[in-house]
Amino acid sequence: MQMPDATPEKCRHCSLFYDQANFCAKLTGRELVDLNAASQSGMIRRGEMIWDEVLERWPIFAIESGVISLQHLLKDGRKTIAAFFMRGDVIDMRNTSNRKLGHLIALSDVGVCRLSERIFDRIIDENLDARRLIWDNLRDQTFRAIDHSSDLAKKKAQEKLASFIFECSHRAPQAHKREDLVDIPIRRRDLAEYLGMQPETVSRCFKTLEERRIIKVTDLSIIKILDLPALRRIANGARSEPGGVALCPQTGYTIATSRP
Amino acid sequence: MQMPDATPEKCRHCSLFYDQANFCAKLTGRELVDLNAASQSGMIRRGEMIWDEVLERWPIFAIESGVISLQHLLKDGRKTIAAFFMRGDVIDMRNTSNRKLGHLIALSDVGVCRLSERIFDRIIDENLDARRLIWDNLRDQTFRAIDHSSDLAKKKAQEKLASFIFECSHRAPQAHKREDLVDIPIRRRDLAEYLGMQPETVSRCFKTLEERRIIKVTDLSIIKILDLPALRRIANGARSEPGGVALCPQTGYTIATSRP
DNA sequence: CGGCAAGTTGAGCCAGGTCAACTCCGGTGG
């Protein structure tokens, strides 16, 4: 960016380049040119998966648009969406054991930029800003996954759905965002698989939330939050009493300070 | 290690130092001395939590022994163990949003080494091996969390338990490990919270697996695997038919190659 | 306008949550 004229043609049309919070925006002109020369961008259509052979050749890639999912398939056909990745996520699939994790399947049409392993590593080595950003992104992925685990573990169907609405809201691109409108970027059935429930149950939960005047489902992909505090309470698992209950009802642990 | 004599006293008794797969083993003598001088090791007893103030001061630490958990508490008192960390894990809790994630609570007596943020960053910047290792560790944490999510999402109680046994087996320190003996480092109730089920259900599942001659529970913390293939099948969700069913029973997706 | 995939609604059922009683253990104090 110190040399805007040198910006590769491809990158000039890529949203990753213009969003300051993304990897490409942190690169110097030279780095961008090098990375771009050795990388390739492409489009994956909804339902397509990234084959292992492709991953072998291009284990690192950035999502430019759309949603891609990491799916597990159980032997008897049950399917789970274990995580999904959106614009700005950089996915590093080196390390064979990780690749056994599941299949990368696009949940919508997805724009990806496959990065050259060699150049990527070189940039990570040399460019502190870029390294920090990648590191933060990976840590975000970690904590997001951990968060999701805890949603799945103990929450009821409605609570999971409420959490999911907030997750969508937080992860949506910052631009043109309205507080009360949330975009659901994936289909109901995928949503169900992500939350570990049945499409029927998802449908029923949306209905209940609408009946309780907490949300309004405008069209299938956009919901409007009518009562944010209520939705937040549900997401946080406040079961019946809206307020008044002690926040930390001593669940058996003797919580003491850890000696420093 | 180029200068073994310079090895700090503390480190000479620390298991992290001797295990080649751990961070400290990758450091040069000088780095180890510097890091050690600015760090402090300590012990956290079971049930104690790491307070936010301590985390503020020491956001990065390595686990030397024991098991520490990241717990969420729902408003109505339900509790979840979202993840747990064991020997060799390096936890980086910088970035405020992550800290809202939950509480770090020891599930057993835990030895930690709190690392100086400054020196840690310096080493990461300078030492390629160390950086790679930390990066891999973080990526492991990510994929482990994702894996765990998918366990929670679609698996039945027994299947989750089977998966958990394998998780314990994989994560156990490499040394003195026998193929068929698995150490369960946490209590039943914590296990239940990790797997999103009730202690009663955990107990019942262990019983069923014993009755089916798949495992043997020697004492509460050690189980012996009697029929590994069967256990693996259960963990992978092969519902009834042990074999013969098609592995990928086309569940609706048109799976096509992604254009490279 | 037909055809197909996605989503919704309804009815019935069961895995696992819930509650209560009981056992087993290690620590403590008389």
Added chain:
DNA sequence: CCACCGGAGTTGACCTGGCTCAACTTGCCG
């Protein structure tokens, strides 16, 4: 040494949230 206690784990009986299966509606695309 034994009686007592409290916390962890187990067992049993019951009940319910959400899964299942099937029929229906809606929306999209050629």
